[in-house]
Amino acid sequence: MARRALILVEGDPTGNGLLYIQAAQGLGLHPITLSADPARYEYLAAAKYEAIRVDTNNLDALIRECSCLGDIYDIAGITSPLEAFYATIGKLCRHFDLPGPNPTSIKRCCDKFTQRQLLAEADVPIPAYRSAVNAADVKSAAAEIGLPVVLKPAVGAGSCGVRLCRDADELAEHTAYLFGGQYIWRSSPRILVEEFAEGPLYYANTMENEVLGIGAADFGPPPYFVYHEFTYPAVLTDYERTGIANVSLSCLRALGLGWGPTSIELRWTKRGPVVIEVNPRLGGTPGPQLVQLAFGVDLITEHIKLATGDKCNLRKRHSQTAAARILRPDRDGILDWIGGDNRAAAVAGVAEVKFYVQPKTPIVRKGDYRDHLGYVIAASPSRARTEAILQRAVDLIDWSITPFPTLGE
Structure with missing residues (x-):
């Protein structure tokens, strides 16, 4: 009998x-x-x-490659850890008659403007x-919406190219960055100009329609949206929890999702929950890791079960509070050393400590996920x-960054 295999399209280095x-x-x-x-994935060669x-x-x-592999293995499922390939995954799964996401729904969801249109149509x-x-479009849109606004590429992930613009100067500066050739576009250049929704940030984890x-x-300090800390589960009133859950399910219906995992970002504003982004993938x-520590549910395993035609089991096995702190640099320069992880x-109570960087690495802050030096998780x-x-563990970690020489030195 052929060995059962799971095909992963691309990986995720961090x-x-x-x-x-x-x-x-x-x-x-x-x-x-x-x-x-x-x-580019060091873990592949390492093991x-x-x-x-x-x-x-x-x-x-x-x-063609999957067909060749099918001559050797029993291809049980195909998936990816990256959102950028989810529409492709949907097409592959349909071609090989395997369970998977709807590629049309994924493509529409990954276009932030189209996503907004569909959500708005569904109220x-x-x-x-x-x-x-x-x-000119950016300036006009910001005038209609009113400053501050958030500028973000219509297609992208990891907060790349996303910035809060609080005044006309910041608006002009970031517009020039996005349209001036410095930002690398994954698609034709198109910006979403968005009202800045103020309030606590939450994210809902869904699997299937649950x-x-x-x-x-x-997030860290503005104008960028670099994550600083996560807590799971959030402390919410019954009213808040029900409101966020109901809005999250409305997102799935509006976007034609409901197969596999989804991560939905929201802010609780003066008018209640407001959806910031729907990501048709695991967070x-x-x-x-936080979900597994808090509830005993391994979302990645349950996702793979769905991708291979099995039923997932989301039964909570225990209840804890899990939290993570993202380690971020406070300056650009050369990382001299980093330590304290052991x-x-x-x-x-510490579940995991991970560094993404090694000594002598150049540190150039981008204002997105690439600024992460690592993280600490506790439960x-x-x-x-x-x-x-978490605070005790973080206090034991330290690093040194020597700033880059300035002109004239």
Whole structure:
């Protein structure tokens, strides 16, 4: 009998890529990663996981490779840890008659302007928004909506290119950055100009048509949206929890989602929950780890079960409070050293400490997920205790960055 395999299209160097491989092995599957550049995923070579070089932006090439693999293995499922490939995953799954997401729904959801249109048509509460293809459009849209506004590429992830513009100067500066050739576009240049919704930030984890839980998150200082801390589950009143859950389910219906995982970002504003973004995928690291620590539910394993035709099990096995702190640099320069991870990991209640960087790495802050140096995760039966554990561990971690020389030095 042929060995059952799970095909992963691309990986994730700092996120869920390795977790998908480990979860697949835990289910008795043989994980195979298809990538345009397997070498960019260090974990593949480190543990000698099977990887095949293929143009992952070419659907026909992927179909050919999967067909060849089907002569050797029993292809149980196909998925990806990256949103950028989810529409392709949907097409592959349909071609090979495997369970998977609706590619049309995924494509529409990944276009932030189209997503806003569909949510608005379904009366889902969202910020005021406009689409812009040039600087004049941006200026006009900001005048209609009123400053401050958020500028973000219509297609993208990880807060890349996203900035809060509080006045005309910041608006002009970021518009010039996005349209002036510095920003690398994944699609034709198009900006979403959006009202800045103020209020606490929450995210809902859904699987299929069920809201599993709601977490709280916090960004670092403006004007960028770089995550600072996550807490799971969020402390909410019954009214708030019900409101967020109902709006989240409305998003799934409006966008034609409901297969597999979804992560929905919202803010609780003066008018209640307002949807900031619907991501038709699992939240990135450390989101899945927090859910597993808090509830005992491994979302990655449950996603793979769906992708291979099995039923998922979202039954909560326990209840704890889990939290994560993102480690971020306060300056640009050369990372001289970073340490304390072993001491932090030894603190009772700490679940994981991870560094993304090595000494002598150039640090250039981008104002997005690439600014993360690493993270610390902790969990305990109470929120106060978890916060104390997390702070104690973070206090044991330190690093040194030597600023880049200035002109004339």
